[in-house]
Amino acid sequence: MSARPAQRVEMVPVDRITVLNPRVRNPKVFKEIVDSIAKVGLKRPITVTRRVEAGGPFYDLVCGQGRLEAFRELGETEIPALVVNADMEDCLVASLVENCARRHHRSIDLLQDIAGMRKRGHTTADIARQTGLSGEFVGGVLRLLEKGEQRLVQSVEAGQMPISVAIEIAEADEPGIQLALQHAYENNLLRGRKLLAAKRLVEQRKRRGKHVRSWRTDGAAVSSASLLNAYQEETDRKRLLVRRAEVTRSRLTFVTEALGKLLADRAMMEILENEGLRDMPEELRDRLSGMEARAS
Template identity: 40%
Template sequence: MNMPQHPRSPHHVGEATTVVMVSLDRIRVLNPRARNKQVFAKLVENISSLGLKRPITVTPSSDQDNTGFFELVCGQGRYEAFCALGEREIPCVVVSAGETDRFLISLVENLARRKHTNKDLLYSIQILSDRGYTTKQISMKTSLDPTYINAILLLLRQGEERLIAAVEKGWLPISLATMVARSSDTEVQIAMVEAYETGVLKGEQLIKVRRLIDRRRFLGKHYGQKRSTTEQPTTPQKLLSTYQTEVRRQQVMLKKADINEQRVLIIVTAMRRLLADDYFCTLLRSENIADMPKSLADRINGEG
């Protein structure tokens, strides 16, 4: 049965402007996605109590043997929820779209979701690239900087799951991630020193990046990946490289120790002056602050 006219959406390709009821057994899901069971259960409960808020998007089947059938473009979760509820029909927006357009519609819908992950976007970028889209074209479609797109494609093609995860969480700069992906272990160590000296990495962030690089070297680029137990023979070059790497690591530690020592001296000097002020000492007593860390007290008293 036909339903009232549905306004044309900028996310839809084609000329369809009507919502129609389509039998569930006439819809094919050509590229199904695995779903979180708890999230899906909430979706089913929501549709059961409130009804369907938005129709799914389908396109007529391109297979001549399936005339009268439709291929799902967007709304797999809503479609499966209707199936789980025992419904026979579901409201649909029918669009006329080729394979490329169907993918773009699905991508736009996914980006418009309230809860979407960066991982969805990253792998959608890879799919667009695999389909022949240039970096400039992908940039125009996603509103992302071409340099960022090139960097992400490099990480994806090299299978750098650990680096990508760190970039997603926001504590590893994309420029440093691509440098690590392109560089040898020795070059990575040099870059870490430079990143510290220039202030790109600081404090806890430097420690997290160091741990990430160590895990990547010993456990591999992928999560759950097992490194080969066959070790290469030790050579003088390998020993020299290991020695140089350790020297650079200790240089970074010394630089951090120097900076922390300077900060402690500033604190000790400031506390000495404050404790010499009678008003400040009276304020401490009124606030019932009668002690301080022993290591700090020893430094203030000239000990340690």
């Protein structure tokens, strides 16, 4: 970016600043910003560039959307700002870079920002250099983006899945996906909770699609129809879990009762002893013993 920082901070009218790359803010995080500014003031000025227009001056925001919106929320009419010399292209790139480099950004924002830079004509290497992300990561995100794999991007950005595994899943059919998960487990790429999370994601991707639906993507109120659909979807999911649990319980009951009857048969016990099969897992033995005690 070819911007030259100003030598001093200027007081700029907030109603004359345009946000070129607006983001949807987390309400909790935004409230913390507002409270902090209300208590201790603005610690760091925003950055803007002056736009020549009739009736001006007007300004385009380079970075500091959260601080700007906090000032508006507090009813302030002016905000301290560094005014730099930059064209609209440079301002947009700087805004995208700031969002990509933000330490605690949402993964869906990361997808939008990298996509925005690609649409502006930047190469993978250029995006990696400007954001501080690795070329492999940026290239992987772009490949997932081309396939509309928002869920996989979210999982990768959250550290739940390596980018290589996500790409393999995105390019595989159903049997190939299971094989990809198996290979990831064997290569120690997915173990324990991460493996379980990956399996849940694959199931959600199969049932709900590749895209992540947001409750409020444009600031509009949630409709009653969307709430009803979400409730119905969650109800169906819970009913499915209950049915699976009931089937599993019935099978376990059948197995334990069958084993109990077999072990009560003296001829069967003699066969097991002759085959050297006298031991059984301690938990199973205790459960069978409890069933015998209740039966008597």
